[in-house]
Amino acid sequence: MSSALRDENGVFRNKLGITDARELKAAEYSLTSMRMAELEAGRTPPLPQSFGLDRLRAIHGNLFQDVYEWAGKLRTTPSSKAAENGLVSVFENPDKLVSSWDKLAERTQAFAVATGLTVKQKREELTGIYIEANRIHPFPEGNGRSLQTFMKQLAREQGLELDFTRATAREWNQASAISGTHGHLVERQYLIPEPPDAGPITKIIEQIARPARALAFEKLPEAEACAKFPELRTAYDGLRAIENQVKQREGYGPKQVADYMEHVREAFVKRLDEPNPIERVRQVSPGRER
Structure with a gap:
C-alpha cells in the first residue's frame, strides 16, 4: 500500500527517483556519508548552538538533503522497527515528539555545560541521553546516522570522542533496539512488551566514548x-x-x-x-x- 512517504512497494519516495529498496539504501549511504564528512569538516551552515531538537533537525536536514524532500522534518505517523530474534522497537507517538525532546533537551544542555564530571559519569550520562533520544526517534528514516552525529558533537563538549569503529553496526543496532520500548508483535498489531535492557548499550558506550586526546594519540x-x-x-x-x-x-x-x-x-x-x-x-x- 502506498502512502505520502512510501510507494506501492514500500520504498521511501525520494528525490533520486529510485524505486528499488537496495539501490536506494546504497545511494542514501553514499550521499549521507559525503554530507557527514562536510559536517565534520565544518563546511556546512552553522548549527543551532543548543543541543535540542532544532540542532538534531538541522543535522538530519543536512545529511539527507540530497535524498528526501522531508529531510529535517518530524514524522507525523507512528513508527516501529524490526530487530533480531523477532523483536520490534516501538518509538514515541508523533504527537509527543516535541514535548519529549524538549524535556530531553534540558538534560542535553545541562550535560554540555557541566563541570567536574568524571569520565565514568560522562559515559553514564551519554548513555542515558542516547537511550531516550533513540526511543523518541523523531524522523521517518535516518534517525541512527543523525543521532550518532548529534551524540558525537555533544560528547565533544565534555572532551570525549565517540569512536563508533569499536562496535559493529549489528551490535549497535541490537543494543539500541532493546534499550527502549520493545517486544514481540502479535498479529501485526499487539505488542507483548519486554523490559528495557540498557546493559548492552551501556557496555558499548563505555568502549567507544573516549577522552579526545587518547583517540588522537591512537589515530x-x-x-x-x-x-x-x-x-x-x-x-x-x-x-x-x-x-x-x-x-x-x-x-x-x-x-x-x-x-x-x-x-x-x-x-x-x-x-x-x-x-x-x-x-x-x-x-x-x-x-x-x-
Missing part, C-alpha cells in the same frame, strides 16, 4: 596529535625512551622491536583512556623479557 600522526593536545608530548617522549631501551636488548631485531612496541603503545592508549593519564604513562616500562 593521528604525532605532529597533528601534539598540535591538538600539547600534553601528549610527554607520552611520545616516553614511547621513544622505551623504544631506545628495547633496541639495546640482545637478540632484538627490527621485527621484535616493532612487535614489542605495538604492545607498549596499546598500554599507553589504555592509560590515556583513564582519568589524569599523562602522568601515569610514564610508569609504562619495557619490563622483563618473557
Whole structure:
C-alpha cells in the first residue's frame, strides 16, 4: 500500500527517483556519508548552538538533503522497527515528539555545560541521553546516522570522542533496539512488551566514548596529535625512551622491536583512556623479557 512517504512497494519516495529498496539504501549511504564528512569538516551552515531538537533537525536536514524532500522534518505517523530474534522497537507517538525532546533537551544542555564530571559519569550520562533520544526517534528514516552525529558533537563538549569503529553496526543496532520500548508483535498489531535492557548499550558506550586526546594519540600522526593536545608530548617522549631501551636488548631485531612496541603503545592508549593519564604513562616500562 502506498502512502505520502512510501510507494506501492514500500520504498521511501525520494528525490533520486529510485524505486528499488537496495539501490536506494546504497545511494542514501553514499550521499549521507559525503554530507557527514562536510559536517565534520565544518563546511556546512552553522548549527543551532543548543543541543535540542532544532540542532538534531538541522543535522538530519543536512545529511539527507540530497535524498528526501522531508529531510529535517518530524514524522507525523507512528513508527516501529524490526530487530533480531523477532523483536520490534516501538518509538514515541508523533504527537509527543516535541514535548519529549524538549524535556530531553534540558538534560542535553545541562550535560554540555557541566563541570567536574568524571569520565565514568560522562559515559553514564551519554548513555542515558542516547537511550531516550533513540526511543523518541523523531524522523521517518535516518534517525541512527543523525543521532550518532548529534551524540558525537555533544560528547565533544565534555572532551570525549565517540569512536563508533569499536562496535559493529549489528551490535549497535541490537543494543539500541532493546534499550527502549520493545517486544514481540502479535498479529501485526499487539505488542507483548519486554523490559528495557540498557546493559548492552551501556557496555558499548563505555568502549567507544573516549577522552579526545587518547583517540588522537591512537589515530593521528604525532605532529597533528601534539598540535591538538600539547600534553601528549610527554607520552611520545616516553614511547621513544622505551623504544631506545628495547633496541639495546640482545637478540632484538627490527621485527621484535616493532612487535614489542605495538604492545607498549596499546598500554599507553589504555592509560590515556583513564582519568589524569599523562602522568601515569610514564610508569609504562619495557619490563622483563618473557
